Amino acid sequence: MTKWVYSFGDGLNEGRAEMRNLLGGKGANLAEMAANGLPVPPGFTITTEVCSAFYENGRKYPDDLRAQVADALARVEKSMGLRFGDAQAPLLVSVRSGARVSMPGMMDTVLNLGLNDETVEGLARSSGDARFAWDSYRRFIQMYGSVVMGVPHHHFEDVLEQFKRAGKVEDDTAITADQWRAIVADYRHLISTHAGTEFPTDPQDQLWGAIGAVFGSWMNPRANTYRKLHEIPASWGTAVNVQSMVFGNMGDDCATGVCFTRDPSTGENIFYGEYLINAQGEDVVAGIRTPQPMACARAEAGQHPMETTLPQAYAELLRVRSILETHYKDMQDIEFTVQRNVLYILQTRSGKRTAAAALKIAIDMAREGLITQEDAIRRVPAASLDQLLHPTLDPKAERVQLTRGLPASPGAAAGAVVFSAEECEARAAKGEDVILVRIETSPEDVHGMHAARGVLTTRGGMTSHAAVVARGMGRVCVAGAGSIHVDYAAGTMTVGAHTIAQGEWITLDGGTGAVYLGRVPTIAPTLSDDFNTLMGWADSVRRLGVRANAETPDDAATARRFGAEGIGLARTEHMFFGPDRIGLVRQMIIADDELVRQKAIAGLLPFQRDDFASLFRIMAGLPVTVRLLDPPLHEFLPHEEAEMAEVAQALGKSVEEVRNRCAALAETNPMLGHRGCRLGLTSPEIYAMQVRALIQAAVIVEKELGKPIRPEIMIPLVATQAELATTRRAAEDEIARVLKEEGTNINYFIGTMIELPRAAIQADRIAEYADFFSFGTNDLTQTTFGLSRDDAGSFLPYYVDNGLLPRDPFVSIDRDGVGALVRLGVERGRQTSPDLKLGICGEHGGDPDSIAFFDEVGLDYVSCSPFRVPVARLAAAQAALATRNRVGSPA
Numbered sequence: 001m002t003k004w005v006y007s008f009g010d011g012l013n014e015g016r017a018e019m020r021n022l023l024g025g026k027g028a029n030l031a032e033m034a035a036n037g038l039p040v041p042p043g044f045t046i047t048t049e050v051c052s053a054f055y056e057n058g059r060k061y062p063d064d065l066r067a068q069v070a071d072a073l074a075r076v077e078k079s080m081g082l083r084f085g086d087a088q089a090p091l092l093v094s095v096r097s098g099a100r101v102s103m104p105g106m107m108d109t110v111l112n113l114g115l116n117d118e119t120v121e122g123l124a125r126s127s128g129d130a131r132f133a134w135d136s137y138r139r140f141i142q143m144y145g146s147v148v149m150g151v152p153h154h155h156f157e158d159v160l161e162q163f164k165r166a167g168k169v170e171d172d173t174a175i176t177a178d179q180w181r182a183i184v185a186d187y188r189h190l191i192s193t194h195a196g197t198e199f200p201t202d203p204q205d206q207l208w209g210a211i212g213a214v215f216g217s218w219m220n221p222r223a224n225t226y227r228k229l230h231e232i233p234a235s236w237g238t239a240v241n242v243q244s245m246v247f248g249n250m251g252d253d254c255a256t257g258v259c260f261t262r263d264p265s266t267g268e269n270i271f272y273g274e275y276l277i278n279a280q281g282e283d284v285v286a287g288i289r290t291p292q293p294m295a296c297a298r299a300e301a302g303q304h305p306m307e308t309t310l311p312q313a314y315a316e317l318l319r320v321r322s323i324l325e326t327h328y329k330d331m332q333d334i335e336f337t338v339q340r341n342v343l344y345i346l347q348t349r350s351g352k353r354t355a356a357a358a359l360k361i362a363i364d365m366a367r368e369g370l371i372t373q374e375d376a377i378r379r380v381p382a383a384s385l386d387q388l389l390h391p392t393l394d395p396k397a398e399r400v401q402l403t404r405g406l407p408a409s410p411g412a413a414a415g416a417v418v419f420s421a422e423e424c425e426a427r428a429a430k431g432e433d434v435i436l437v438r439i440e441t442s443p444e445d446v447h448g449m450h451a452a453r454g455v456l457t458t459r460g461g462m463t464s465h466a467a468v469v470a471r472g473m474g475r476v477c478v479a480g481a482g483s484i485h486v487d488y489a490a491g492t493m494t495v496g497a498h499t500i501a502q503g504e505w506i507t508l509d510g511g512t513g514a515v516y517l518g519r520v521p522t523i524a525p526t527l528s529d530d531f532n533t534l535m536g537w538a539d540s541v542r543r544l545g546v547r548a549n550a551e552t553p554d555d556a557a558t559a560r561r562f563g564a565e566g567i568g569l570a571r572t573e574h575m576f577f578g579p580d581r582i583g584l585v586r587q588m589i590i591a592d593d594e595l596v597r598q599k600a601i602a603g604l605l606p607f608q609r610d611d612f613a614s615l616f617r618i619m620a621g622l623p624v625t626v627r628l629l630d631p632p633l634h635e636f637l638p639h640e641e642a643e644m645a646e647v648a649q650a651l652g653k654s655v656e657e658v659r660n661r662c663a664a665l666a667e668t669n670p671m672l673g674h675r676g677c678r679l680g681l682t683s684p685e686i687y688a689m690q691v692r693a694l695i696q697a698a699v700i701v702e703k704e705l706g707k708p709i710r711p712e713i714m715i716p717l718v719a720t721q722a723e724l725a726t727t728r729r730a731a732e733d734e735i736a737r738v739l740k741e742e743g744t745n746i747n748y749f750i751g752t753m754i755e756l757p758r759a760a761i762q763a764d765r766i767a768e769y770a771d772f773f774s775f776g777t778n779d780l781t782q783t784t785f786g787l788s789r790d791d792a793g794s795f796l797p798y799y800v801d802n803g804l805l806p807r808d809p810f811v812s813i814d815r816d817g818v819g820a821l822v823r824l825g826v827e828r829g830r831q832t833s834p835d836l837k838l839g840i841c842g843e844h845g846g847d848p849d850s851i852a853f854f855d856e857v858g859l860d861y862v863s864c865s866p867f868r869v870p871v872a873r874l875a876a877a878q879a880a881l882a883t884r885n886r887v888g889s890p891a
């Protein structure tokens with residue numbers, strides 16, 4: 001017999017935290033907490049296997065499920081001393097979904113299940129509080145009606161709103177039992193007209209209706225979208241948790257809340273969260289009343305921290321906090337309820353946090369001895385470091401502050417205001433910077449939040465949907481800016497005297513909660529001590545070197561600041577576009593008189609020499625890999641009339657002649673055309689000039705700095721041994737000439753890009769002429785797949801959406817195809833020359849998953865854009881730790 005149901009609480013805990021695949025995260029942790037003596041109301045979890053079985057068998061439950069649920073429910077009844085459906089002392093339960101990973105899009109929780117016209121009277125009698133009983137009943141009907149029976153939530157709100165207006169009641173807590181009784185009747189009427197069926201009064205029907213709704217929600221469009229976005233397989237399934245109710249809505253000695261064991265925005269070791277007196281469930285995040293802070297230290301004037309209002313429960317919560325952190329060795333996100341001064345814990349999980357918080361918490365916990373240094377390295381998602389390197393508002397910039405909300409997710413973002421997720425996505429797709437402004441967000445808005453630079457809400461707290469999701473995504477968020485009035489119909493937001501229409505710009509500061517009019521300039525971030533500490537730890541562990549792709553002095557300086565150990569790719573063509581050079585470049589290409597041509601090339605030499613010299617100075621002896629001219633020449637050609645006239649004049653030609661020459665240089669497929677070493681072979685003067693400039697620069701800077709410079713000359717787009725051999729010989733001849741002229745010597749290296757499949761296959765022969773290889777995985781991906789990156793937009797997304805490719809191969813390396821060629825290139829190259837230096841300089845050099853692969857195949861270094869350097873350092877350390885684990889650490 002398969003066990004479909006696992007009990008928890010009151011001494012019978014059949015699950016554990018490790019069983020999250022079977023019990024879902026929520027269920028597994030409820031069992032774990034209960035087993036550790038924490039106050040968890042008893043209940044049971046229906047496993048994720050039931051969900052899978054349900055879908056495999058045409059939406060039918062396994063035969064013995066009902067019997068197992070009945071047994072588990074009977075146990076809960078016994079331990080609570082109550083009976084489900086009993087008119088005197090009814091047991092009420094919540095029905096809660098819970099997958100392996102927390103997943104918005106799943107069915108919302110239904111509370112107070114088991115109430116009907118009889119049991120509500122029993123609850124009123126047994127609690128001695130009719131108002132509470134009817135408040136619970138109306139909540140139940142509303143939740144069940146909207147979540148299970150599909151009656152839109154706002155219909156219930158409308159009924160309540162009307163009632164409040166008619167009776168001049170402002171606060172929900174002021175509504176009496178009799179008034180709730182009347183509202184309940186209206187709710188039930190609403191359901192029967194809207195859903196076409198009556199609200200179920202039999203508690204067993206209610207229970208199975210809710211269980212069915214949880215399983216049904218696993219395949220709803222919202223959940224499917226979320227899974228696709230986060231690469232969660234549909235086969236995982238969700239669990240269902242049925243748990244006896246505790247009540248935060250029984251009066252002023254009751255409350256409900258959400259808290260984090262540390263500050264999820266900054267990582268500070270301060271107890272953090274929000275709660276509401278006399279409230280239930282998600283009232284805190286729903287923004288019905290303004291939630292209050294937990295700790296006095298975090299309370300402002302006029303606020304009522306839990307520490308003072310419910311001191312006994314607060315003290316207990318502090319105890320739970322430390323037990324949970326010690327137990328889980330991570331920052332926890334806790335949901336709790338206080339019933340008549342007694343604390344109950346309803347959920348714990350690892351808390352979502354900003355990149356800054358992840359970093360601080362990892363470092364602090366390692367220092368506190370809670371986790372090891374290696375754990376700390378593993379804990380911080382490498383890609384998230386990106387967020388820390390992003391700009392904040394320039395403190396000196398002029399600004400007009402519109403209002404202030406809650407600082408829900410840090411960073412600064414400016415963009416055009418939009419009011420719907422759809423509009424947000426559409427504009428972002430066109431490259432526009434957008435800020436999504438909503439009264440509050442829900443899971444339907446997630447795709448829009450993803451596309452936005454920042455999110456602004458007018459309702460909800462630090463734990464609202466908007467805040468939590470934005471932090472997870474690394475989007476800037478200001479939440480609960482209550483003084484803003486949003487009018488969706490008019491497409492405007494109004495605050496004070498300002499009305500801002502869709503498309504007008506605002507700026508958000510997620511670190512302070514401020515909202516500004518227009519675009520406020522930003523400045524580069526400063527790196528915290530924690531950041532440097534983590535980088536130091538990562539550096540002590542990683543095997544891979546990390547270099548940067550940089551050619552401007554600015555980029556090179558940034559790269560060094562971020563810890564690059566050299567330049568892995570300086571693209572010389574970028575230097576050709578400078579306003580002072582492009583004219584000479586055009587003359588060089590277009591001239592047919594050899595002397596004129598030589599003169600243009602000679603004119604470029606000093607520019608290139610200065611370019612290289614400044615890179616050598618910044619890198620101060622670290623390796624600098626310079627790629628000789630790579631792209632097709634026509635990319636440099638003049639397009640506009642004025643440009644053509646300029647070139648024509650310099651060359652003493654007619655505009656017509658220049659235009660004809662340009663047309664003659666056009667190629668059908670430039671990506672596979674006259675470029676790379678093909679250029680160097682057919683126009684050797686260009687490469688000769690570049691090599692000369694490079695060596696002269698090295699000589700100059702070596703003298704200047706009094707230490708050896710390490711120039712590495714890289715030949716692009718090599719397919720055959722002969723190409724490299726010939727190009728190399730020409731370069732060496734030129735170098736010999738320069739060194740003779742200078743009367744000095746210098747240590748240089750000549751290597752090649754491996755970016756064509758043939759080069760990878762012929763790597764053993766090519767290695768005979770190379771001091772190093774650098775895998776150019778952008779071109780290698782294009783040529784291996786036979787697809788042009790610039791044209792892939794029309795079909796690649798389809799491929800990824802439909803599972804034809806697991807991921808975009810330009811973002812994360814295709815291990816099986818492109819990766820196999822890299823592996824082959826490594827093996828064959830090293831076969832010829834065991835100490836061949838091996839690197840990679842494509843976009844993949846900054847992608848953590850690809851970095852893990854490059855570590856595995858034994859490259860020496862990765863090279864990525866300057867802002868990715870810290871990401872690469874951490875990812876390289878994580879890869880090294882993973883390898884160490886796989887191989888097994890020495891005894």
Ligand code: ADP
Nearest residue numbers: 094096109243244245246281282335337346347
């Ligand atoms: P979510 O997955 O959206 O967080 P939960 O299942 O955690 O949904 O339920 C939301 C909230 O409902 C909880 O934080 C808690 O406040 C309340 N809740 C759930 N079960 C119970 C219960 N048995 N007793 C009291 N409150 C409950």
Ligand code: MG
Nearest residue numbers: 107108109282
């Ligand atoms: Mg929810």
Ligand code: MG
Nearest residue numbers: 026335346347
């Ligand atoms: Mg919850």
